[in-house]
Amino acid sequence: MKLTWDDIERATIEGVFIVRGKSVWVGQAALDVWRDHPEAIFDTVIPGPGSDQAADLVLAGSDLMGDDRDDVTQTYLRSPAAD
Numbered sequence: 001m002k003l004t005w006d007d008i009e010r011a012t013i014e015g016v017f018i019v020r021g022k023s024v025w026v027g028q029a030a031l032d033v034w035r036d037h038p039e040a041i042f043d044t045v046i047p048g049p050g051s052d053q054a055a056d057l058v059l060a061g062s063d064l065m066g067d068d069r070d071d072v073t074q075t076y077l078r079s080p081a082a083d
Contacts, residue, residue, distance in 0.1 A: 001057065003042045005034040016055050025055040033062055040064050 003024060008017040014028045024044060033040050044057040051058070 001044045003044055003059065005038055005040070010034075010038075022056040023054075024057045024059070025053045026059060030059050030062075037062075037064050 001020065001022065003019060003026075005011075007019045008024075008026055011017065011026065012031065014026055014031060016023050016025050018024075022044075025047075030042060040062045042059045042062045045060040047053045047055065047058050
């Protein structure tokens with residue numbers, strides 16, 4: 001599933017959001033990307049077996065539109081504060 005900032009109602013705090021019937025963990029790193037690139041679209045994946053996220057899906061990387069394509073395609077499985 002692809003996820004936009006509008007899908008989580010432009011939230012400003014990390015957490016679990018229900019999108020199209022699935023719970024999705026969104027960390028602070030992804031929110032920071034959306035603040036700088038509001039048009040960014042994230043892919044989602046099922047959390048791996050070692051993940052401590054209690055969600056159906058987590059963010060996996062982003063696609064930026066137009067001139068904003070750069071090195072923002074990182075993994076967003078959890079917020080750096082959770083480490």
